[in-house]
Amino acid sequence: MTMSLPPARKPIYQQIRDYLRKEILSGRWKPGDRLPSENELSAQFGGSRITVKQALAELVKEELVYRIQGRGTFVAEEAAGATAAFVRETPAAYTALSPAPAMYPASAPPTIALIIQYSLNTMIVELLDGIEEAAWEAGFRLLFMNARDSGDRELEMLRSASESGAKGIILFPAHGESYNEEVLRLAMRHYPVVVLDRYLRGVETNCVCSDNRDGAYSGTVHLIRQGHRRIGCVTSPVLGTTSLEDRLYGYEQALADHHIPVDHSARLHELSPEAIRTFLLNRNGITALIVFDSAHGSRIMAAAEQLGIRIPEDLSLVIFDDYFNADLFRVPPTVIVQPFRQMGREAARLLLELIRNPESERRKIMLPTTLVERNSTAPPKAEG
Numbered sequence: 449m450t451m452s453l454p455p456a457r458k459p460i461y462q463q464i465r466d467y468l469r470k471e472i473l474s475g476r477w478k479p480g481d482r483l484p485s486e487n488e489l490s491a492q493f494g495g496s497r498i499t500v501k502q503a504l505a506e507l508v509k510e511e512l513v514y515r516i517q518g519r520g521t522f523v524a525e526e527a528a529g530a531t532a533a534f535v536r537e538t539p540a541a542y543t544a545l546s547p548a549p550a551m552y553p554a555s556a557p558p559t560i561a562l563i564i565q566y567s568l569n570t571m572i573v574e575l576l577d578g579i580e581e582a583a584w585e586a587g588f589r590l591l592f593m594n595a596r597d598s599g600d601r602e603l604e605m606l607r608s609a610s611e612s613g614a615k616g617i618i619l620f621p622a623h624g625e626s627y628n629e630e631v632l633r634l635a636m637r638h639y640p641v642v643v644l645d646r647y648l649r650g651v652e653t654n655c656v657c658s659d660n661r662d663g664a665y666s667g668t669v670h671l672i673r674q675g676h677r678r679i680g681c682v683t684s685p686v687l688g689t690t691s692l693e694d695r696l697y698g699y700e701q702a703l704a705d706h707h708i709p710v711d712h713s714a715r716l717h718e719l720s721p722e723a724i725r726t727f728l729l730n731r732n733g734i735t736a737l738i739v740f741d742s743a744h745g746s747r748i749m750a751a752a753e754q755l756g757i758r759i760p761e762d763l764s765l766v767i768f769d770d771y772f773n774a775d776l777f778r779v780p781p782t783v784i785v786q787p788f789r790q791m792g793r794e795a796a797r798l799l800l801e802l803i804r805n806p807e808s809e810r811r812k813i814m815l816p817t818t819l820v821e822r823n824s825t826a827p828p829k830a831e832g
Contacts, residue, residue: 459581460495464503467493472512472523483513483521494557496592498576560799561591561609563602564620571769571788575644578792579618586800588615597622606630616640616799621648640802642795646691647812654802656795656813658786660691663817664698667738667766667784670819672706675827676736676764679703680714682748683740695740695768719744724751728763735828736764745769745781749824753778760826770820780822787815 458466468489471477484492486500493499504521507513515521560583566572580590591614595602599622607630609617619631621643634641635653643655671679681699686692700710714734716727728751739745745767749759757763759779770783794813802808 459577460493460584461499461502461506461577461580464489464493464495464500465506468503468507469510469512472507477523479523479525481523482519483523485520494589495580496576496590498573498592499580502573502577557587557589558615558803559589559591559613560616560618560796560803561593561605561614562618562620563593563595563605563609565595565597565602565622566620571786574788575620575792578789578794579796580792582793582796582800586796588800595622603630606634610634610639615803616642618642618644618795618799620644621646638806640799640806642799642802644791644795646689649688649690652810654798654811656791656798656815657691658791658817659814660694660817661698661701663768663784663786663819664695664738664740665702666698666817666819667768667782668699668702669706670782670821671736671738671764671766671825672702672708674736674764674825677708678711678714678732678734679708679736679738680711680716680731680734681738681740682716682719682744684719684744685717692740699738719747721747721751724748725755728752728755728757731763734763736825737766739765739767742767742769742783749777749779749781760824761829764825764828766819766825779824781824782822783820785818785820787817790815 468483477483483489483504486497486504489495489500489503490497504513504515507521508515511524513521514524562576562579564572564575576590576592583590591609593605593609595605602619602622606617606619617634617640619641621631631641631643631648631653641653643653645657647653647655647657668679679699681696683692683696686696703710713732716723724747728748737748739748745765748765752759752763759765765781766784767781768784768786770785794815798811798813
């Protein structure tokens with residue numbers, strides 16, 4: 449006997465996008481009509497506002513809707529032509545779709561929480577998409593919490609999520625180790641916690657992270673192979689943050705393996721505009737930099753351009769993470785890419801395993817990075 453499997457459920461942002469698209473193309477919503485608010489769509493579909501924004505952004509690209517700051521999202525005039533074509537080509541049974549049904553039964557689905565420290569960017573959107581997709585497939589809802597670079601808020605959110613019924617927590621922690629005690633307390637209770645991007649020394653918990661050591665190593669070796677010997681690095685203060693420690697180790701190991709002395713004066717920790725400017729103007733023969741964070745990479749590139757330092761002719765750059773739209777830069781940067789969507793999916797899957805079996809062995813999942821070569825690196829200029 450052949451058994452048919454139920455169709456896989458789409459990620460929530462795709463469900464929202466498809467529902468809105470059908471409502472517009474069927475003619476139910478006319479040009480100029482305002483769409484339901486982000487909060488209304490979030491409540492209807494059980495997704496986060498970030499997920500709703502992602503769905504709306506795709507419809508903006510399709511020119512079906514436009515957005516007005518502070519007022520909402522509206523059906524675009526361009527949608528009228530698309531609507532006519534849709535009605536001509538689509539069976540009546542399809543155009544007569546009813547509004548989206550409730551996504552969940554009367555009893556609310558189980559929830560997992562994601563706590564992050566960062567403002568929204570491409571990395572966080574990819575991470576969210578991976579987590580939410582895996583959670584949705586397993587019948588879980590995602591509670592998104594942003595501590596906004598506040599250790600106190602992170603601590604309160606850890607407590608709030610665990611005490612308010614969330615079945616488990618995925619944590620993208622603050623730099624340093626100030627709040628390991630709360631994670632340790634949860635781990636000691638066998639409460640399911642997965643830490644993203646870094647592992648916490650001395651805390652036996654589960655984590656999913658990139659191979660930061662290998663990423664920095666490969667980026668540094670790329671510069672060495674182009675002929676650079678004076679290679680500096682730019683990083684936030686390490687502060688016990690294992691992802692940065694591992695990048696620093698990989699950078700120094702690559703230098704050592706190629707018999708290049710480590711020069712601590714070639715390291716920039718203070719990242720104020722004035723400190724960056726001073727470092728670039730007095731770089732003492734440094735011909736290349738590896739930058740451990742894309743936000744700092746953007747600042748380095750902007751400062752170099754202001755100072756008339758040409759990239760890559762005068763200074764080569766390799767930058768961790770690919771938040772950039774490379775096409776917007778005069779010199780598209782060479783980057784070390786972390787697989788954030790995969791990281792999110794793996795974190796959600798690991799958390800769901802822990803929810804099913806809290807006594808399971810602690811695991812550390814390390815994902816490979818990828819060096820993407822663009823135009824910000826070149827051999828150093830010949831002296832003289």
